Amino acid sequence: MKKSKAFWAYVAIAIIVYAVVQFSMSSGMIGSYYSNMLIIMCVNVMLAVSLHLIIGITGQFSIGHAGFMAVGAYMSAIVTMKFDLPFIVAIVAAGCVALLAGLLIGIPTLRLRGDYLAIATLGFAEIIRIVILNVDYVGGAAGMTVSRQTTWTYAFFAMLITIIVIANYTKSRHGRACIAIREDEIAADAMGINTTYYKVVAFAIGAFFAGVAGAIFSHQLFFIQPTSFGFLKSFDILIYVVLGGLGSLSGSVLAAVLLTIVSTYLAEFPETRMIIYSLVLILVMLYRPTGLLGTKEITDFFKFGKKGGKNV
Amino acid sequence: MEWLQQLVNGISIGSIYALIALGYTMVYGIIKLINFAHGDVFMIGAFIGFWAISRWDIGFLPALLLAMVICAVLGVIIERVAYKRLRNSTRIAALITAIGVSLLIENLMIFFRGAQSAVYPATIENKAINVFGAQISSLSLLILGVSIFLMLLLQFIVHKTKIGKAMRAVSHDAEAAKLMGINVDNTISATFAIGSALAGAAGVIFGLYYTRIDPLMGIVPGIKAFIAAVLGGIGSIPGAMVGGMLLGVVETFVSAMGFSSWRDAAAFLILIIILIFKPSGLFGKNTREKV
DSSP, X not given: OHHHHHHHHHHHHHHHHHHHHHXXXXXXXXXXXXXXXXXXXXXXXXXXHHHIIIIIITOOOOOOHHHHHHHHHHHHXXXXXXXXXXXXXXXXXXXXXXXXXXXXXXXXXXXXXXXXXXXXXXHHHHHHXXXXXXXXGGTGGGOEEOOOOOOHHHHHHHHHHHHHHHHHHHHSHHHHHHHHHXXXXXXXXXXXXXXXXXXXXXXXXXXXXXXXXXXXXXXXXXXXXXXXGSHHHHHHHHHHHHHHOTTOHHHHHXXXXXXXXXXXXTTTOHXXXXXXXXHHHHHHHHHOTTOSSTTOOGGGTSOSTTTOOOOO | OHHHHHHHHHHHHXXXXXXXXXXXXXXXXXXXXXXXXXXXXXXXXXXHHHHHHHTSOOOHHHHHHHHHHXXXXXXXXXXXXXXXXXXXXXXXXXXXXXXXXXXXXXXXXXXXXXXXXXXXXXXXXXXXXXXXXXXXXHHHHHHHHHHHHHHHHHHHHHHHSHHHHHHHHHHHOHHHHHXXXXXXXXXXXXHHHHHXXXXXXXXXXXXXXXXXXXXXXXXXXXXXXHHXXXXXXXXXXXXXXXXXXXXXXXXHHHHHTTOGGGHHHHHHHHHHHHHHHOTTTTTOOOOOOOO
8 A cells, every 4th residue: 555655646746747847848947959969868768668678577587688779660660761650650560570579689688697698688789780780671771761750758658657557567577587587597497487488578578679679769869770779779778787886777767867967068078978887897897896876776764654665 | 623722721711710709719618708809809810910011111021920910919918908807707707897898999990090991911822733634822821820730739738837737727727726735816817818820820811812901801700609619618729719610611512612692690509409409519628417
């Protein structure tokens, strides 16, 4: 009862934030520069949260997340630009195709562990990029122009749905099975958890939302190119998750928001941005290897009511 | 006789991959870390060779030696500053640090030097030698000669010297090696030094062969060398050599058949096939999973 109350309270806060920003945008208080930043922020939060499910909750070290984003971005662009279907159809199609790609990649590679899995996912992401590069239907290396259809409403609600689904998945029986796999895969197996099934499901859900994020991203940018989805993009997403704290949903959201702001201001100086990024990454790993929040959630610090706080 | 020509080209490109792969495989064998920064050490080696030849005007061999020495020092610094603290932390933390170090080296290089590419001076005359009707460039033979010499030297160090014995002991069982009075820290540093020196040498000969170098050149050969190490069986030194050459030959033949834009995909495909069907690689030993 208490938990669902807290849940609706968060949803209400989110809707209020949405309404305030939407009002400021339509009244012109937030210019196009900042509204662009806010939409990219939503995309980054979605990417961070979807990777958080794979790395933070299930403990499967995937560093090819940009590959699913690329699948989603191109699929949605094909749906809207080649078939002239509405944007919402494109978002769903992008998610579904990315999910299929996730299944296709996840089923063979999730048998691998640790470093090997990381390299295999990186390899698959590069293969996806090279395939797109060589397909003339989507423009190859020259890229593809996309009409801008993303609005703050699409971006915000896609982000909200991502966070709600992944937060609730984490708290469900499936989510607990995933956490058991993260803590000790052999022990989880011994306890009767079908580890392959849960790993693949988590991977597919992560891929689905990365695809949706890709759709929102491509319809914000006017123009997509295979080089936007290289492994530097994957590392970017990885940095959000790791800095925020492996296993902390609010941590990865926070890191994605902060780093989007930082990188927007440093967009003129990409090298400086990457030097700061990499130094922060190294220092955090050396002195605080669990990331900023560790496995804690931000809600653990300020609780609703006397004992309404959740300790999941 | 075109296939012979392609084969020699493939083997000489492959020997560059093999030199880089040796560093990966030695470091992985000893501390179980994929040293992502290794590709960037290779890049630094290429630039040191470039500056040595074009600005200070010293010959090819002194430039090669200089690049190897500086890269060895760089490798030890990276190990001491970034990786030493992480020996007992999780594998994910170590891997992310390695990615961080790699990004840092690349971007510092871009920051101080600029991202533009440089053209390697032609110090060595490139002649075509006719072997059984195939035109084989003298440059690829030189690359092959230098790499084979370095690999033989490495085999000698690993199997006949005291430090090599220590390296084998530490990679077999670090705890037991420590009990036997082996200085594990120094041995790990020596491994980084040797691996990085090989990467530096690979950088110089890569520059000579492809003539164009830039601060991001380390990424793709670095990843391919890693694929070569996995293909040969990570942790195995002969495996890295064979894996590198095999990968070079496959890539050259894929390009020669007219699929040059799919060349990188072929490398990754090999990686994934190997990882799925024989993760221990061609020369690797199967390790039993322990609880």
